[in-house]
Amino acid sequence: xxxxxxxxxxxxxxxxxxxxxxxxxxxxxxxxxxxxxxxxxxxxxxxxxxxxxxxxxxxxxxxxxxxxxxxxxxxxxxxxxxxxxxxxxxxxxxxxxxxxxxxxxxxxxxxxxxxxxxxxxxxxxxxxxxxxxxxxxxxxxxxxxxxxxxxxxxxxxxxxxxxxxxxxxxxxxxxxxxxxxxxxxxxxxxxxxxxxxxxxxxxxxxxxxxxxxxxxxxxxxxxxxxxxxxxxxxxxxxxxxxxxxxxxxxxxxxxxxxxxxxxxxxxxxxxxxxxxxxxxxxxxxxxxxxxxxxxxxxxxxxxxxxxxxxxxxxxxxxxxxxxxxxxxxxxxxxxxxxxxxxxxxxx
Ligand code: PLP
Numbered sequence: 564x565x566x567x568x569x570x571x572x573x574x575x576x577x578x579x580x581x582x583x584x585x586x587x588x589x590x591x592x593x594x595x596x597x598x599x600x601x602x603x604x605x606x607x608x609x610x611x612x613x614x615x616x617x618x619x620x621x622x623x624x625x626x627x628x629x630x631x632x633x634x635x636x637x638x639x640x641x642x643x644x645x646x647x648x649x650x651x652x653x654x655x656x657x658x659x660x661x662x663x664x665x666x667x668x669x670x671x672x673x674x675x676x677x678x679x680x681x682x683x684x685x686x687x688x689x690x691x692x693x694x695x696x697x698x699x700x701x702x703x704x705x706x707x708x709x710x711x712x713x714x715x716x717x718x719x720x721x722x723x724x725x726x727x728x729x730x731x732x733x734x735x736x737x738x739x740x741x742x743x744x745x746x747x748x749x750x751x752x753x754x755x756x757x758x759x760x761x762x763x764x765x766x767x768x769x770x771x772x773x774x775x776x777x778x779x780x781x782x783x784x785x786x787x788x789x790x791x792x793x794x795x796x797x798x799x800x801x802x803x804x805x806x807x808x809x810x811x812x813x814x815x816x817x818x819x820x821x822x823x824x825x826x827x828x829x830x831x832x833x834x835x836x837x838x839x840x841x842x843x844x845x846x847x848x849x850x851x852x853x854x855x856x857x858x859x860x861x862x863x864x865x866x867x868x869x870x871x872x873x874x875x876x877x878x879x880x881x882x883x884x885x886x887x888x889x890x891x892x893x894x895x896x897x898x899x900x901x902x903x904x905x906x907x908x909x910x
Contacts, residue, residue: 568879581875582898582905584891587713587743587855590898591829592776594822597812601780604811615810616802622817623784627756632789635796638804640742640770640783644668646798647705647738647766647785652677656704661690663883665713665740677704688715688849688857688883692727703735710753711743714881714890716851721753728755732764736791739767743853745774746827759786766791773854774826775816781806782813830854833899837891840903844910860887861910874905 569586583590620631637643648671652658658672662681669679680698685691690712699706708727711718728737737758744750758765766787771777782805785792816822834851841848841858848858860867864880864887871878881888891902 579875580877581901582894583877584894584898584902585877585879586778587773587853587892588778589774589776589826589830589854590895591826592774592816592822593780593812594776594816594819596819596822597775597777597780597816600811600815601808604807608807610807612802612805612807612810615807615814616805619810619814619817622814623786626818627786629756629760629786630789633759633786633792634784635787635792635801636782636784636805637799637801638781638783638806638809639772639777640740640768640785641667642799642801642804643768643783643785643795644738644740645671646795646801648672648677649675649798650795651704651736653704655702657702658705658707659695659698659703660707661695661709661712663714663881664690664707664709665742668707668738668740672704678702684712684715684717687717689717690719692719692723696727696731699731699734706731706735706737707740708737709740709742711746711853713743713853714855714879715849715857716743716853716855717849718747718753718852724755725758728758728765729761729763732758735764737763737765739765741767742770743773744769745823746830746853756786759788762788764788764791771813771816774823774830775813776826777809777812780809780812782809829895830893833893833896836896836899837893837902840899840906844906846910854893855890856893857881857883857888857890859883860889863887864889867909870909871902871905874901874908876902876905878902 624631648668652672652675655676657678657680658669659680682695739755747753770783846858868880879890
């Protein structure tokens with residue numbers, strides 16, 4: 564389980580962590596408006612959240628050009644991914660994913676008798692859409708596409724993915740996890756939202772845990788066909804997972820363009836610093852379209868992360884094609900500097 568690995572990474576680090584770079588969080592959030600809204604919401608914390616759920620759902624619907632019935636919200640995207648895992652793996656159906664990709668949904672599916680079909684990435688670490696499409700058969704319950712992909716931070720061509728979604732969704736449901744889409748230069752242009760508007764059997768998962776900085780506050784949603792979301796709703800008490808504080812914060816910061824642009828700018832500056840650090844030491848990295856970077860190690864990955872942990876830097880070790888890699892999240896500049904100092908000592 565990815566979350567347990569991230570927990571483990573931080574548990575190993577000594578007290579006085581200098582750089583928290585293991586969970587793809589955004590230390591530049593949440594926004595000032597979100598924080599103020601939380602304080603202001605406390606007096607009505609005794610009320611159920613019907614009104615604010617309606618408000619938030621309306622905001623998303625207006626911005627995306629869909630109906631309220633196309634949206635299912637919860638406390639982050641994880642409860643919704645779990646609902647999809649349960650529903651679409653029923654009766655031993657298979658879940659097709661790239662390998663490696665974000666493994667939460669297929670791991671959950673295996674707990675419910677689902678089969679996990681893994682499709683290797685291309686040589687340049689991208690999702691191999693042709694190979695994924697070729698794997699779809701009568702037993703496929705769901706195809707999971709993570710774009711940008713975690714852990715490689717690579718993206719696939721938008722038009723190619725649209726064609727894929729249109730064809731494959733005629734045979735099975737396609738879930739596109741757009742957790743990191745806000746890090747792209749034009750998220751709207753790269754999204755698969757048009758496929759849903761055209762009536763295709765596509766689900767999009769979004770989260771505020773990344774650029775909005777809500778990993779602890781918790782807000783996320785799915786967009787899909789109303790019947791699909793109704794079916795998934797039977798597998799999660801989605802609305803009951805949402806607190807009034809998280810909703811107030813989400814309403815206050817949704818599409819807050821200045822905040823989002825600023826957080827993106829700071830992330831990109833820290834990412835550039837990381838690229839320079841890796842280049843200086845002659846390390847190979849995968850160019851990143853998200854708030855984390857994969858780079859290849861010259862030593863055992865576990866040993867590397869343990870040594871970094873001892874120096875107060877928490878990050879993730881990875882095996883990719885049998886080789887040793889590190890996934891490092893992009894943090895504040897002082898965190899990237901702490902990484903660079905520790906890295907110099909052991910690289
Ligand atoms: N999807 C992807 C691709 C992720 O990387 C993550 C978390 O790291 C999630 C979904 C789940 O995030 P949350 O439950 O915080 O929305």
